[in-house]
Amino acid sequence: MDARNPDTLSEPLDWPAQGVTRVPFRLFSDEEIYQREQEKIFRGPVWNYVCLEAEIPKPGDYKTSFVGEIPVICTRNHDGAVHVMVNRCAHKGALVCPREHGNGSELTCVYHAWTYDLTGQLTGVAFRRGIKGKGGMPEDFDVKKHRLEPLRVAVLFGLVFATFSDKTPPIEEYLGPRMMDFVKRSFGRKVKILGTQSQMTYNNWKLYAENVRDAYHATLLHTFYTSFNVNRLDTDGGIILADEKWHHVSYSKRDTVSNAPEYANDKVHAAQYKTTLEGPHLLDRFDEFDDGITHTIQTIFPNLTLQFTFNSLAVRFFVPRGVGKTELLWFYLGYEDDTDEQVEIRLRQSNLTGSAGLVSLEDGCINEFVQRGTHLCGDVNSFIEMGGRGVESSEDSRATEVAIRGFWEGYRRIMGFS
Amino acid sequence: MRDDDNIDAGSDIVDLQIRLQIDDLITDYVHAIDDNQLERWPEFFVADGKYKIISRENFDAGRPIGVLYCDTRGMMRDRINALRTANIYEPHTYCHVTGRTRVRQDGEIYRARTNFEVVRTMQDGGDFRFAVGKYIDEIVFEDGQPKFKSRIAVLESRRVDILLVIPL
Numbered sequence: 001m002d003a004r005n006p007d008t009l010s011e012p013l014d015w016p017a018q019g020v021t022r023v024p025f026r027l028f029s030d031e032e033i034y035q036r037e038q039e040k041i042f043r044g045p046v047w048n049y050v051c052l053e054a055e056i057p058k059p060g061d062y063k064t065s066f067v068g069e070i071p072v073i074c075t076r077n078h079d080g081a082v083h084v085m086v087n088r089c090a091h092k093g094a095l096v097c098p099r100e101h102g103n104g105s106e107l108t109c110v111y112h113a114w115t116y117d118l119t120g121q122l123t124g125v126a127f128r129r130g131i132k133g134k135g136g137m138p139e140d141f142d143v144k145k146h147r148l149e150p151l152r153v154a155v156l157f158g159l160v161f162a163t164f165s166d167k168t169p170p171i172e173e174y175l176g177p178r179m180m181d182f183v184k185r186s187f188g189r190k191v192k193i194l195g196t197q198s199q200m201t202y203n204n205w206k207l208y209a210e211n212v213r214d215a216y217h218a219t220l221l222h223t224f225y226t227s228f229n230v231n232r233l234d235t236d237g238g239i240i241l242a243d244e245k246w247h248h249v250s251y252s253k254r255d256t257v258s259n260a261p262e263y264a265n266d267k268v269h270a271a272q273y274k275t276t277l278e279g280p281h282l283l284d285r286f287d288e289f290d291d292g293i294t295h296t297i298q299t300i301f302p303n304l305t306l307q308f309t310f311n312s313l314a315v316r317f318f319v320p321r322g323v324g325k326t327e328l329l330w331f332y333l334g335y336e337d338d339t340d341e342q343v344e345i346r347l348r349q350s351n352l353t354g355s356a357g358l359v360s361l362e363d364g365c366i367n368e369f370v371q372r373g374t375h376l377c378g379d380v381n382s383f384i385e386m387g388g389r390g391v392e393s394s395e396d397s398r399a400t401e402v403a404i405r406g407f408w409e410g411y412r413r414i415m416g417f418s
Numbered sequence: 419m420r421d422d423d424n425i426d427a428g429s430d431i432v433d434l435q436i437r438l439q440i441d442d443l444i445t446d447y448v449h450a451i452d453d454n455q456l457e458r459w460p461e462f463f464v465a466d467g468k469y470k471i472i473s474r475e476n477f478d479a480g481r482p483i484g485v486l487y488c489d490t491r492g493m494m495r496d497r498i499n500a501l502r503t504a505n506i507y508e509p510h511t512y513c514h515v516t517g518r519t520r521v522r523q524d525g526e527i528y529r530a531r532t533n534f535e536v537v538r539t540m541q542d543g544g545d546f547r548f549a550v551g552k553y554i555d556e557i558v559f560e561d562g563q564p565k566f567k568s569r570i571a572v573l574e575s576r577r578v579d580i581l582l583v584i585p586l
Contacts, residue, residue, distance in 0.1 A: 195476045195483025198577040223504040279493030327577075332483040347482045348489070355578035356471065356486040358497070362506045364581030 009033070015417050020408040021389050022381040025374035028204040033415075034323040040415050041302050042068025042320075045168040047154055047161035049304035049317055050074050050084055052331060054158060054193055060103045060118065066319050067162060072151065073097050073107065074160055077118040082155055084162035085120035085148035096148065107148075120148035157187035159315070175300065176242045182249045182298050185289065186308050190336045194346060197330040199355035203367035205303060205320040206411070208328065211367055212297060212305045212316070213403035215239060215250050216386050221366055222359040234262075237295070238395035239403050245391050246301035246410025248403040254294040254310075282348055285310040299403070301410055309359075311342070312349040324371055330354050384408075428524030436528070436564075440521050440557055443564045444532055448514035451585065456501070459585055460494035464560055467491060468568040471586055473576040474551070485573070485582060494585075501583045509541045512548070512584055521557075527567065528557040534571070536586055538579075549586055550574045 009032055016022035027033055042048060050065040056076040063074050064087055071087040073096065087095050089109040096109045096116065106123065107116045113126035122143045130136025151162035154171035161171060172180055201208065211217070219226045237252030277283070285294075288311065298306040305316040315331040330353075334346050353360040374380070387400020391409050394400045412418060431437055443462065450458040463469065472484025488494045501507075517533035531552055538548035549571075556568040571586045 193481065195472070195481045196576065197473070197485055199581070200577050200579050202580070221506060223506070224500050227504055277492070278495045278499075279488070279490050281490075282493060282496065343482060347487055348493075350483045351487055351493075354485060355580075356582040358500050358505070361581040361583055364578075365507055368580065 009036075013417055015412065016381050019389075020391060020405040020412070021384050023384065023408055025377050025380050025382065028207060028371060028374055029323060029376075031323050034204075034320075036415065037320075038068045038070075041411075042070065043164040044414060045163070045165040046302055046414070047163050047168060047171050047174050047300070048302065049159060049300065049315075050162045051160045052158055052191065052193065052315065052333075053082065053155060053160060054191055054333075055101070056082065058103065060105055062097060062102050062104070062107065062118070064097050064100050067151065067164070069320055069322075071095060072162065073120075073148070074162075075107070075118040075120075078105075082153055082160055083119045084151040084153050084160070086151070088149065089114055090122060090146040090148060091125075114146075116148055120150050122146040157183055158191055159183070159187060174244075175247060176244070178240050179242045179247050179249065179298070179300070182240075182251075182296060183300075183306065185291075186296065186298070186306055186313060191313070191333040192336050192338075193331055194334050194343065195332045195350065197328075197332075197354050199328040199330065199364055200321075201326050201328060201364055201367060202324060203326055203371040204324060205318055205326045206407075207367035207370050208318045208326055208363070209299070209301075209303065209407055210404050211363055212299055213248055213250075213407055214401065215398035215403065216401050217366075218250075218398075221362050224358045236292075237398050238393070239398055239400060240393045240395065241391065241403060241406045244301075244410055245406035247299055248406055249296055249298045250398060250403065251293045251297075252295045252398065253292045255292065282351060283310065284345055284348065286342060286345060299407075301407070307353060309352055310349050311346050312352055313346070314350075314353060326367075328355075428522040428527075428529055431521060431523045431528070436523075437521060439564050440528055440530060441519055443557065443566075444516065444519055444530065444553070444555070447566075448516055448534070452512055452514055454511065456498045456584065457495075459498060460491040463491055463494065463566045463569070464558060465491050467494075467566050468570075469494060469566070469585070470569075471571045471573065471582070473573045475576050477570070477572045485578060486585070497585065505583050507581055507583050510584075511539050512586075513537045513539070514586075516553075526558060528555075528564070530555040530557055534586070546579065548579060551586075 048067045050072060051063050051074045055063045056074055059076055059078045061076045065072050065074055072084050073087045075083045077083055087097055089096050091112055091114050094109055094111040096107050114122060115124040117123050125137060128137050151164055154161045156171050235252045235254055240249045294310055296308045303318045307314045307316060313333045317329040319327045321327050332350050334343055352358050355364060384401045384404055387394060387402050391402060391405045394402050447462045469488045470484055471486040476484055515535045519530050519532040521528055521530040531554055533552050536549040537545055539545040551571055551573040554570040554572060555566055557564050558567045
């Protein structure tokens with residue numbers, strides 16, 4: 001039997017008959033499934049976000065990153081092309097780049113000084129001919145036959161993606177036209193990095209993948225939003241799913257708030273509080289688009305989120321660090337031609353999200369609450385039927401869990417959990 | 419805000435009374451936070467005072483965005499209102515330990531630097547060294563009282579554990 005067949009899990013997984021409206025809680029804490037994900041998803045036919053082009057702007061620049069838990073190096077070669085390779089020397093397996101950032105004409109492993117060019121091709125080996133005619137590599141040793149394990153690379157509007165698989169379709173096809181439109185909307189201009197954050201969370205990576213697709217929770221858990229009329233489900237907005245279902249965009253138009261009675265009638269915690277800010281300039285903003293959209297959250301399977309909240313543009317890259325641990329790497333961005341005033345506005349709005357975000361800090365703990373709540377729970381599933389049981393775009397409502405169902409549809413497909 | 423790091427600007431202060439008042443400001447500030455008197459927090463600043471938490475990595479690179487930023491007392495009060503009424507998090511407390519303050523005078527502004535360590539204790543008793551870093555301060559006197567014109571908490575680590583809701 002194929003070792004990769006899900007039937008060979010030491011404890012077989014039987015997905016509930018209700019399909020993607022039920023998700024076994026076991027998926028968030030099963031070490032064996034986590035290992036299977038590393039192979040089937042992160043080493044599989046997906047485009048993994050690895051870095052921003054803005055992090056490696058000059059020839060010779062490199063930056064280390066991760067594909068799943070696998071360490072990789074992203075380089076910019078002398079000809080300007082971006083390359084991604086596993087950060088593991090072809091000799092003894094040491095990290096070739098222990099530093100996170102750097103610049104150089106080549107990459108040299110610190111252990112035995114094996115040297116690679118910026119595409120990952122081995123170019124030289126220390127003491128290859130031995131010393132004083134003794135020792136050295138065998139006569140038939142050929143540097144051309146050794147290199148750092150390469151990944152295929154796609155650069156899309158300054159976002160760098162990589163894949164281990166030959167089967168991954170071109171990135172435009174992987175995303176599809178609707179998703180491409182929104183990536184272009186946010187990243188169609190050259191960005192600069194305004195700041196970074198790391199947030200360590202104690203939950204399985206898929207809980208964040210769910211959380212960021214969960215429009216239902218956004219205005220209920222993140223009560224700051226609702227209290228101050230920043231983003232509510234009664235503003236115009238919708239959810240668009242990619243054809244493959246596993247990527248999505250949620251968008252809203254704040255200027256259309258209608259104060260739906262359900263917020264008061266359903267005793268929504270968030271709607272009970274004061275609605276004035278003493279520092280209202282927190283929400284000062286400027287129009288960057290003429291489509292009326294003030295807020296987008298976009299996900300790209302498996303572990304990338306793109307945020308454009310008013311003028312706060314950010315990449316959220318959530319990296320699995322073990323079955324119950326996920327690191328969120330935040331990159332706050334502006335555009336290269338921003339004025340000082342626009343940077344100041346983006347700086348103030350950065351308060352909304354991130355590890356101390358007025359409307360997002362709860363995400364640091366809520367997924368951990370699920371992780372803890374589902375620990376050793378046995379054969380129990382979540383219930384995901386808000387907005388029905390379908391997995392189609394919901395362009396007129398965000399009171400739905402459709403994007404979460406979309407994630408699980410993609411997840412089941414790639415994992416073979418049918 | 420990078421220029422605010424210029425702790426070497428200015429001259430030593432000979433007036434011990436001023437140094438003691440600045441020491442008291444820095445001590446009262448951390449005690450107010452540790453004692454959950456968070457409504458007092460904005461009052462340690464002038465009305466248009468600035469407060470920022472940022473990792474050393476970003477601070478040294480001159481990047482503007484860190485973890486948290488307020489540029490008025492009003493924004494600080496909103497932070498406290500939000501954590502009292504809106505934000506959701508597991509209850510926890512801080513205990514600050516601060517090092518000796520080095521302070522110099524630069525015209526009307528006193529520039530101070532103080533190392534700090536913050537231990538966070540969760541409701542179940544778990545404790546953790548949550549933050550280590552330095553306060554880079556600009557202090558002015560307003561009606562005879564020292565206030566922060568600017569306070570930057572520069573964190574040694576880029577990594578925030580779970581979330582940050584109480585100011586440092």
